[in-house]
Amino acid sequence: MSLSRVKHIVLVLSGKGGVGKSSVTTQLALSLSAAGHSVGVLDVDLTGPSIPRMFAIEEAKVTQAPGGWLPIVVHEADPEKGIGELRVMSLGFLLPRRGDAVVWRGPKKTAMVRQFLSDVYWGETEFLLIDTPPGTSDEHISLAETLQKDAPDNLRGAVVVTTPQAVATADVRKELNFCVKTGIKVLGVVENMSGFVCPNCSECTDIFSRGGGKVMAEEFGVRFLGGVPVDPQFGLLVETGRRPSYPEGTVVNGEDISSTNAELSHEGEGEGEGRADTKAAELLLKKYQGCALAPIFKDIVKQLEGSL
Numbered sequence: 612m613s614l615s616r617v618k619h620i621v622l623v624l625s626g627k628g629g630v631g632k633s634s635v636t637t638q639l640a641l642s643l644s645a646a647g648h649s650v651g652v653l654d655v656d657l658t659g660p661s662i663p664r665m666f667a668i669e670e671a672k673v674t675q676a677p678g679g680w681l682p683i684v685v686h687e688a689d690p691e692k693g694i695g696e697l698r699v700m701s702l703g704f705l706l707p708r709r710g711d712a713v714v715w716r717g718p719k720k721t722a723m724v725r726q727f728l729s730d731v732y733w734g735e736t737e738f739l740l741i742d743t744p745p746g747t748s749d750e751h752i753s754l755a756e757t758l759q760k761d762a763p764d765n766l767r768g769a770v771v772v773t774t775p776q777a778v779a780t781a782d783v784r785k786e787l788n789f790c791v792k793t794g795i796k797v798l799g800v801v802e803n804m805s806g807f808v809c810p811n812c813s814e815c816t817d818i819f820s821r822g823g824g825k826v827m828a829e830e831f832g833v834r835f836l837g838g839v840p841v842d843p844q845f846g847l848l849v850e851t852g853r854r855p856s857y858p859e860g861t862v863v864n865g866e867d868i869s870s871t872n873a874e875l876s877h878e879g880e881g882e883g884e885g886r887a888d889t890k891a892a893e894l895l896l897k898k899y900q901g902c903a904l905a906p907i908f909k910d911i912v913k914q915l916e917g918s919l
Contacts, residue, residue, distance in 0.1 A: 613679055613731050614762045617651070617739045619919055621798065622754065622769040626786035627779045628745035631803040632656075632772050635839070636742040637665040637849075639770070639915075641899050642908040644686070644697045646916070648737040651682060654701035655724050655754065656744040658713045663703040665849055667895060673704045678732035686896060694896065700731045717749040724753040728761070745782075747789040755793040767919055768796030770836070774804045775823035783824075787831050798836075798918055800828040801911065805838030808903055813861040815840050834918070836911045842903050852894070855902040863903045 614620065623636045636652060643650045654662035663669045663683075671683040682698035702713065702723065715723070733739060744750055758766045769790055773783040790797050802824025806815040821838065828835040844855035861869045899905055 613729055613733055614739070614758075614765055617733050617736045617762070617765055619737060619767045620739045620741065620758060620762060620765045621767055621915070622741045622743060622795065623772060624743055624751070624769045624786050624790070625745055625772040625783055626747060626789070627773065627782040630745075630772050630774045630779060630783070631839075632745075633661045633665055633742055634845070634849075635770070635772050635801055635803055636662065636740050638839075638845075638899070638904060638908045639912065640697060640738075640740055641896050642905065642912040643738050643740075644695045645693075645896060645900065645905075645909070646912055647693045647695050649688065649695040649735065650697045651733050651736045651739040652697075652699045653727060653731065653739060653741045654699070654703065655727060655741060655750050657702050657715065657720055657723060657750065659744065660701045660703035660706075662699055662701045662742055664709075666699055667849075667852060668699065669703065669709060671704055673700070676732055679730040681732055695737070697896070698733070698736075700727065702727075720749045721753040724750050725757055728754075728757050747785060751789065752793075755795060759794065766795070768798040770798050770915070771800050771833075772803055773800060773824045773827065775802055775817075775820045775838075777823060780823045780827045784827060784831075787827075787833070797831070797833040798915060799834035799911075800824050801836050802838040804841050806840035808840050808842045808844075810843050811858070813857050813903070834914065836914055837907060839904060839907055845899075845902050845904050848895075848898055848902060852898070854898045857903060861903065863906045866906050868901065868903050868906075 623632050625632050640650045640652050654660050666685050668683050674681050682700040685697040685699055688696040771786055773779050804819050805821050807818045808815050825835045847853045848855055857869045859869045
């Protein structure tokens with residue numbers, strides 16, 4: 612099986628749509644890679660595959676090899692800088708056009724998920740993050756059954772994503788119950804959209820309230836990994852490739868993001884790598900390290916590493 616050489620398999624789950632599972636998966640992958648781990652991302656959100664767009668690799672095409680499909684390389688490993696390789700696989704690479712709809716019944720979805728788990732050649736990979744659709748339906752059942760049968764020693768558990776509002780946590784509780792019923796360990800809860808970072812003054816305002824994810828985690832006796840605010844600069848980075856920019860004196864988790872960003876903005880300008888309008892997958896990690904969310908996910912990754 613193609614997962615036999617993957618050390619840690621982590622599911623990214625949520626019972627609610629629109630909570631930002633794909634953005635959390637993307638930032639977990641970038642942060643793990645920045646920590647020196649080789650990382651794979653498998654997108655099994657079959658009807659809404661957004662991972663190719665998140666990594667700026669929508670135009671990439673999957674190739675076949677004797678061992679199966681070869682995942683798309685976002686960036687190669689750089690041992691000198693302590694950066695691990697990052698690769699991605701998604702149904703989005705197999706569709707003729709971005710806007711094409713996937714109109715499949717349950718059995719075909721189940722077959723596609725199983726094919727992704729068996730026919731993608733990951734090779735030696737430390738972390739495989741599986742981005743899932745909302746709910747607890749066909750894809751989730753197929754994932755749980757296949758992984759527990761074919762890779763029980765590799766499946767480490769799930770990161771569950773929610774937003775602070777009660778309407779979101781009410782649905783995400785169902786996902787936690789799904790994990791209990793299927794025997795999947797919950798590695799922790801991430802409260803996404805926990806505040807809004809003003810692009811002018813960098814003040815964080817709780818527009819969606821705060822703390823709902825933490826309360827839910829405490830009720831279920833699982834770890835609360837942290838709250839992640841909405842940062843428009845991250846959205847611009849993903850959509851346009853523009854390097855995050857913050858007012859002077861912006862400090863996140865004790866790090867001065869404004870000074871870090873200023874230094875990065877001049878790095879590589881001689882070769883054109885420092886241009887703010889450049890949208891290239893190989894530059895994504897470098898630019899993301901100047902984002903206000905990077906220190907938050909660096910801490911989340913440390914907690915995950917400690918639990919594994």
